[in-house]
Amino acid sequence: MAQTGTAVRPTRETVASPDKISVALSVNGLTRQLEVAPWTTLLDALRDHLDLTGTKKGCDHGQCGACTVLVDGRRINSCLTLAVMKDGAKVTTIEGLATDGALHALQQSFIDHDAFQCGYCTPGQICSAAGLIAEGKAKSADEIRELMSGNICRCGAYPNIVAAIQQAMGGS
Amino acid sequence: MINFQYARAGDVADAVRQIAADPKAKFIAGGTNLIDLMKEDVERPSRLIDISRLPLKSVEETAEGGLRIGALVPNSDLAYHPLIAQRYPMLASAILAGASAQLRNMASTGGNLLQRTRCYYFYDIATPCNKREPGSGCSAITGLNRMHAILGTSEACIATHPSDMCVALAALDATVHTAGPAGARAIAFSDFHRLPGDTPQRDTNLQANEIVTAVELPARGFAANYTYLKIRDRLSYAFALVSVAAALELEGDMIKEARLALGGVAHKPWRDPSAEAALRGQAASQPTYTRAAELVLRDAKGFEHNAFKIDLARRAIVRALTQAAAGTPQSQSNKKIR
Numbered sequence: 265m266a267q268t269g270t271a272v273r274p275t276r277e278t279v280a281s282p283d284k285i286s287v288a289l290s291v292n293g294l295t296r297q298l299e300v301a302p303w304t305t306l307l308d309a310l311r312d313h314l315d316l317t318g319t320k321k322g323c324d325h326g327q328c329g330a331c332t333v334l335v336d337g338r339r340i341n342s343c344l345t346l347a348v349m350k351d352g353a354k355v356t357t358i359e360g361l362a363t364d365g366a367l368h369a370l371q372q373s374f375i376d377h378d379a380f381q382c383g384y385c386t387p388g389q390i391c392s393a394a395g396l397i398a399e400g401k402a403k404s405a406d407e408i409r410e411l412m413s414g415n416i417c418r419c420g421a422y423p424n425i426v427a428a429i430q431q432a433m434g435g436s
Numbered sequence: 437m438i439n440f441q442y443a444r445a446g447d448v449a450d451a452v453r454q455i456a457a458d459p460k461a462k463f464i465a466g467g468t469n470l471i472d473l474m475k476e477d478v479e480r481p482s483r484l485i486d487i488s489r490l491p492l493k494s495v496e497e498t499a500e501g502g503l504r505i506g507a508l509v510p511n512s513d514l515a516y517h518p519l520i521a522q523r524y525p526m527l528a529s530a531i532l533a534g535a536s537a538q539l540r541n542m543a544s545t546g547g548n549l550l551q552r553t554r555c556y557y558f559y560d561i562a563t564p565c566n567k568r569e570p571g572s573g574c575s576a577i578t579g580l581n582r583m584h585a586i587l588g589t590s591e592a593c594i595a596t597h598p599s600d601m602c603v604a605l606a607a608l609d610a611t612v613h614t615a616g617p618a619g620a621r622a623i624a625f626s627d628f629h630r631l632p633g634d635t636p637q638r639d640t641n642l643q644a645n646e647i648v649t650a651v652e653l654p655a656r657g658f659a660a661n662y663t664y665l666k667i668r669d670r671l672s673y674a675f676a677l678v679s680v681a682a683a684l685e686l687e688g689d690m691i692k693e694a695r696l697a698l699g700g701v702a703h704k705p706w707r708d709p710s711a712e713a714a715l716r717g718q719a720a721s722q723p724t725y726t727r728a729a730e731l732v733l734r735d736a737k738g739f740e741h742n743a744f745k746i747d748l749a750r751r752a753i754v755r756a757l758t759q760a761a762a763g764t765p766q767s768q769s770n771k772k773i774r
Contacts, residue, residue, distance in 0.1 A: 285442060302442035302484065305471070325472050326539060338541045344471045345542065348442050349464070349486055392538065399537070401516065410769040413672035414536020 292360025307331045309347035318358040329415035332388040339395025358387035369432040379428040381419035441483040456645040465544040469551040501655030507546030507648045526662035530604035532768045533666045546648035553595035566592045567636040582741040587702040593636030606705035607681040607697035616646035629704030658683030663759040676700035678749045680756035720761040729753035
């Protein structure tokens with residue numbers, strides 16, 4: 265469509281969006297249909313609309329990593345993502361990692377290594393570690409620490425978290 | 437966060453049309469900075485135009501032997517792209533020095549260029565800030581200014597540009613490609629970001645209703661002798677106090693070509709042609725590096741809490757040039773500085 269050079273006028277692209285927008289997400293293997301306001305974050309959609317409260321709200325500003333989930337296989341901060349932008353995406357939360365009642369290797373290794381104290385950061389730590397393993401960039405403990413730096417643990421379980429991730433990676 | 441409307445852009449032309457139709461609309465791509473600023477009520481767009489599905493996600497070779505990076509290539513994909521890792525490792529290193537793995541997975545190339553300062557006062561809507569509210573005053577000049585600029589500041593603003601990636605792009609002489617109502621433009625990287633002057637509300641020279649479509653790298657990648665050295669308060673996941681992108685081309689121990697860009701010290705990635713000229717044709721040695729550092733910092737001005745940055749920057753420049761010349765770039769996982 266050519267520029268008219270006259271005053272700005274509404275076009276078909278600028279019609280008002282409704283207060284609620286229909287969004288389809290595949291969450292932990294199930295297709296979920298949601299009606300959300302545009303300003304609903306993916307985190308709030310998971311917790312408040314789908315009752316998946318395993319994913320935690322810590323800082324709500326992308327600084328703590330408690331809200332980490334996997335979207336189309338990649339770890340992201342769900343607090344800085346709008347649900348409407350992820351229409352059609354595949355989301356995996358901490359509730360979706362176990363299969364047929366068997367713990368995910370990371371869930372088991374976090375237990376084996378006592379890799380938490382209060383547990384609030386743990387769902388984000390585990391989802392982040394799942395993303396890290398899928399990325400395949402971290403080999404050494406230094407690299408695990410660096411690539412897990414987006415997940416804060418205020419109880420200070422870091423050494424055990426690194427050990428747990430190494431175990432799940434099949435390392436020492 | 438205030439309520440807003442949401443629309444998706446069908447293509448680049450549609451995105452430009454949509455943003456021109458609503459002066460209070462904003463583009464959203466990765467959202468990592470914009471949504472944060474909206475939660476703080478610093479940004480209050482009436483409408484978000486979602487550009488995240490536009491086909492600007494490829495890295496392509498150019499006829500000139502460089503690369504054209506689509507504006508929507510995520511930071512992590514760019515850092516790990518084989519052609520970037522092989523030909524432009526300084527760019528890969530700078531990207532991996534910034535943010536966290538999650539944020540790099542979300543953040544786009546174009547968005548990285550357009551992120552706002554992390555000045556505490558810019559974020560705090562209860563305080564005056566000329567960048568957020570022109571004419572209201574600068575709280576940082578007489579406030580807490582440990583993170584702030586030492587070069588190119590003005591009485592209106594002493595904020596820094598927060599990006600690591602942009603420091604490497606500046607050193608590499610990248611070009612920013614844009615599209616807008618008046619057509620496409622190519623902007624030299626050093627002309628893209630602005631100094632604050634008396635209009636600190638404008639971070640860049642992007643015009644109203646323009647969109648970044650790509651970042652182009654020239655053929656010269658400095659893959660043999662480079663480093664990205666970032667000094668910060670924590671070992672990871674913190675903004676730079678001072679960072680240095682240094683790249684050299686050597687002939688024996690003679691410097692044939694030199695690039696030097698600093699982050700964390702100014703309102704834009706800081707390059708100084710006189711310092712680079714002082715490196716060219718000289719021996720790759722500490723006296724040469726020290727002279728270049730003195731030139732970069734000749735007009736540096738510290739404030740109450742950040743005067744330490746002048747000496748820190750001087751030492752970081754010398755260390756970075758030493759690392760680059762030795763072919764031993766700073767590791768971004770083992771943070772020991774050698």
